[in-house]
Amino acid sequence: MQRVKGMRDFSAEMMQEKNILVNKIKQVFDIFNFKQIDTPVLEYFDTLTKQGTGGSEIEAQTFNFLDFGKRRVGLRYDLTVPLARYLSQNTNFSIPQKLQRFGKVWRYEDTKKGRYREFCQYDIDIIGSKDQSADAQILFCAYCVMKNIGITNFAFQINNRKLIDGVLNYLGIALDQKIGVMRTIDKIEKLNKQQLLNEFHKYGIEKIQANEILNSFALTGPMFDVLKSIKKRFPIAEEPSVRYGFLELEKLAEYLTSYGIDKVCKFNLSIVRGLDYYTGNVFETTIKEGKQLGNVCGGGRYDQMLGTFIGKEIPCTGISFGVDRLLDYFIAKKNEKKAKKKNKMNKNALFIANADKEHSLTAMNIASFLREKLKRKKTIIETEITGRNLSNQIKYASNQNIRYVLIVGRDFESLGKITLKDLEKHTEEKISSDLKKIYE
Amino acid sequence: MQRVKGMRDFSAEMMQEKNILVNKIKQVFDIFNFKQIDTPVLEYFDTLTKQGTGGSEIEAQTFNFLDFGKRRVGLRYDLTVPLARYLSQNTNFSIPQKLQRFGKVWRYEDTKKGRYREFCQYDIDIIGSKDQSADAQILFCAYCVMKNIGITNFAFQINNRKLIDGVLNYLGIALDQKIGVMRTIDKIEKLNKQQLLNEFHKYGIEKIQANEILNSFALTGPMFDVLKSIKKRFPIAEEPSVRYGFLELEKLAEYLTSYGIDKVCKFNLSIVRGLDYYTGNVFETTIKEGKQLGNVCGGGRYDQMLGTFIGKEIPCTGISFGVDRLLDYFIAKKNEKKAKKKNKMNKNALFIANADKEHSLTAMNIASFLREKLKRKKTIIETEITGRNLSNQIKYASNQNIRYVLIVGRDFESLGKITLKDLEKHTEEKISSDLKKIYE
Structure with missing residues (x-):
């Protein structure tokens, strides 16, 4: 008998490390006053695929089936869409709400890339604040988690969806090309130049324009430096999306500096995030000694999704820790150490x-x-x-x-x-x- | 948008209680040196329905579907069958193994009875010991958990599958009637006399024989008293299953007395347990002030299931805490208290x-x-x-x-x-x- 393909078992040694990791994350979330809630792993497929949630790419990866009552249900692919559904059934909440959720999610990923089809996320979200100080608090909290679990050599890569959209307008990308182009931008750090050009070609973008896009979205560095470059290169006055995105990032940079974490925060225009629901700032996190792990903690602002569930707009922002990826990092580190010295009784x-x-x-x-x-x-x-x-x-x-x-x-x-x-x-x-x- | 029928959300207040409860259970499991492992929530349907696992009743309640690769998978209905699958893929374990697992399980239950289709279990198992001292340690550990979570007014209801089988032989129940009769015995405390007789009638057992069965399986009380009654009423010398069951219970009673927990342990011949894989002692637990909760912690010995996965017989025994049922009990108690006094800041x-x-x-x-x-x-x-x-x-x-x-x-x-x-x-x-x- 085999375990289900693409999923994994956790041995006693792994679970011991995992419990330590999860407790350390929770410790920080608790101190920041995020309250834990929990929802079922199954949601109606209609909920998971609602307009303005994850989008078509993730929909195609969602395990789903007809239950005994002939209703189509699916295993959640993240903890954010179930949160929106939860709040839509518990609408008498005070604002802002600060919530944490921990649990497994499922995506039918390509196993050849070493990805798992079942993995754990640990999320925090602030519901009901459109202010950039909420995004700043999310990032400061994530910073405190990274410190608490003992990772020092990391950076938050920050971008803004409005800014991306504005720059695409400025570069003359048509509405129906945008999603394809954004997906390609998302791969800037994974593919080589020729592969990127091929991708752009698929979406009808030819070499000259493609080079322009690559040039524009290669912008990355310390927050205030990038803000200066944006001001110089893009038409802040004429293109409203560029302007809104710029102003949000500017305010965010100011707050992050007040929290004293500006040194680990970079603005990086190539950060897109895969899910459709983001509307403002987006965040990813890379560990310098563990680049092959990819993004260990990502999120952003989604001001519209809750509205599609509740009927009135409620701005939200949040972040999600990829617990299993972090775990792999710590287990690899522990094994290195173990090889050096013998276990004590x-x-x-x-x-x-x-x-x-x-x-x-x-x-x-x-x-x-x-x-x-x-x-x-x-x-x-x-x-x-x-x-x-x-x-x-x-x-x-x-x-x-x-x-x-x-x-x-x-x-x-x-x-x-x-x-x-x-x-x-x-x-x-x-x-x-x-x-x-x-x-x- | 609705949550999936028969499942429930956990609010911040509920999750706070749940975390406290789970941590207290884990504390005891850790001290007893049970090591935590974890497996995916999905298993191949073949694994979950293998001969000698849960049986036909639970199979009909198992959420299952074809995945994208056209393999039939199912959401686990307990944590024991996945454990057997896990061990069959990690066969180089030393014996005995003492393992703990915590997680959600799913059963398509009748929602009218107030049952949930997603709920949490917390299990311990001892793998590789056929000795009754293993069963005794499981029960002693469960006793320490009950004390640690603050429940004092409870009793373990203990029976033995071999004994049940032997008594059924003695009463002349045919092989093809046994499963039906056992299911009816399992309902002795839930149905009234006439309902029980109707159930027996369905399986071709008429009134006189039915009364005999009800009489025999009504036997319950302090362990050594019940042992005496068994000796008096049933043919220990002639009927081997009665003898084996009796000897196991006798040894178990001795060990439980050594652990000093004989006062909370009752032998109760009407305890059957729903799953097919049990082969020896079976346990259930009732809280006196919370009878409507039903069984909060149950399990038993399953000496054959691992063999069907691994190919050689490995005796096992274990117990499972129904975390959500215990949680309901504590939340109800807390709400009573809350009504009395105001929260402090x-x-x-x-x-x-x-x-x-x-x-x-x-x-x-x-x-x-x-x-x-x-x-x-x-x-x-x-x-x-x-x-x-x-x-x-x-x-x-x-x-x-x-x-x-x-x-x-x-x-x-x-x-x-x-x-x-x-x-x-x-x-x-x-x-x-x-x-x-x-x-x-």
Whole structure:
């Protein structure tokens, strides 16, 4: 029996790392007062494919089927569209709402690219603020997460959908070419020049214009430098979309500077984001030592999607952490370290062994007693559960990295003594069966 | 737009309770050295419906569909069958393995009964021990969980599939009637006498025999009392299944007594469990004050399922906590309490307000500074993100239960002062803008 193609299992070692990572992210989200909610993994397909949500590209990747009641349902491809559906059914919320959501999402990705069809996202969103200070808070919070999980060498790549649209207008791109052109711009850092020109050709854009596009959207660097270049190169006064985008980015840069994180924030005109619902700023995050991981945290402003669900416009902005990508990064780093040094045994762990079958009940009794006594210390306490002999019990403890073994045998009745073995130091001693030595 | 029928959303209040509950369960599982693993929510339908897994009743409730590659996949209906599939792909594990898994499962249940089609389970399993001490450890661990989450008034209802089978043989039930009869026995506590007789009639069991069955399987009570009754009423010597079941329960009772939890363990011959894969002891758990919740934690021994996946027999035993049912219990209890007393404000929370737009950047700057200073205390720190005026900022803080508001205004530049408002005591004072009063 095989696992489903394109999905993966998480071993005990991986899950241990994953739990640490998720808890560290949550810690920061909690301090920023984002409240966690949760929604079902299934949504009606109509919800997931509604005009103004993910768009046609993601729709084609959405697992969907008719349920027993003949309604078409789909596995969510992100946590943002379900959020909009949730809010549309719980409309008496105060504004602004700050919400966090954690969970799995599914996309029928090309497995050849090393992508998984099931992966975890951890999102925050601010609902009900059109102010750029909301975007700034989202990015500052993401910055605090990166610091808390121990990643320092990263940069936020920021762009603005209005600006992109305005520049495309300025370059004379027709309305029906825009989506194709934006998709190609999104690949600027992945494809080489000739591949990009071929892509543009597909959308009816020929070489001279294509070069103009590539030139315009190659603009990237420190925030205020890029703002200066935009002012110089594009017609802020005449083209309203350029102007709105510029003003939003300018305000955002000011706020990010107030938060003191301007050094890790870059404006990068080639950042587009794949989903249709973005309307303003868009964000991506790259780790310098982990470029092959791609974007570990991305998002942006979507001022219109909620309106299509609720019927009145409610501006939103948010960001999503790709938990599994971050996990891969940490596991790779951990394996490097592991190769260098040997694991130490867990000194907060104890195996209560029996010297023979006659002492198995006493061993359980002692385990129960010590569990109560050592509850606060969270000591791992194991007893025998397969009826193995003593040497196999000790072998198991050693494999489990459990440092201490208590051996309950005949001395227990005759002398009131139990043997305490230290598997790291390879020593043993007889201790009193009141076990005060263990729990005091 | 509606949520999918039969599923539910979790509000911020519910998720807060759920996180507390799940963490308390995990705490105990960790101390018992169960290692967490995770598998995809989708499995091939062949895996989920393999001979000797869940059985036909659950198969009919399993959400399933053809994926884009024309393979039939299904949403898992429990966490045990995916575990068997996982182990069959990772066969070089040492024995015993002690594993924990947490996640959502899906069943197309009848929504009229107040059941949800998506719900959370938290499971532990011991793989590779046929000894009753493994079952005892599972139950002792479950006992420690119940204590840790604060439920005291509960009982484990324990039975044995071999014993059930033996008693059915003794009563002369034909092989092809057994499944129907077992399903009816499973309903002894839910249906009245006449309804039960009607059910039996469906399976060709007439009144006299039906009464005999009901009489036999009504046996319940303290473990050693029930063992005595079994010895008296059923032919232990002649009917091997009765004998094997009896011996397993006898050994289990002895171990549970050693762990000191015999008072909460009852033997109850009417406990059957719905899934096909059980082969030995089966467990359910009822909370006395929450009978309408049904079974909050159930499981048992399944010695054959792994064999059908791996090709060699590997005995297993485990238990599953119904996290959502427990959550409903705690939320109901909390709401009772809430009705009695008013919420206190959160004194570890601070809103940095601006007196006017000109001070919004300074407020962000201060927020950034205090977040760093108060990181260890996990203080919630909020700033304005919608451009509201001061009184609306204060109203928001109050709605969020944030007790303290810092107001940054003109005094900041002219006097080096900031106003600190206490929304609970309705007092305010001017403090120095070095903010030492806040973080020291």
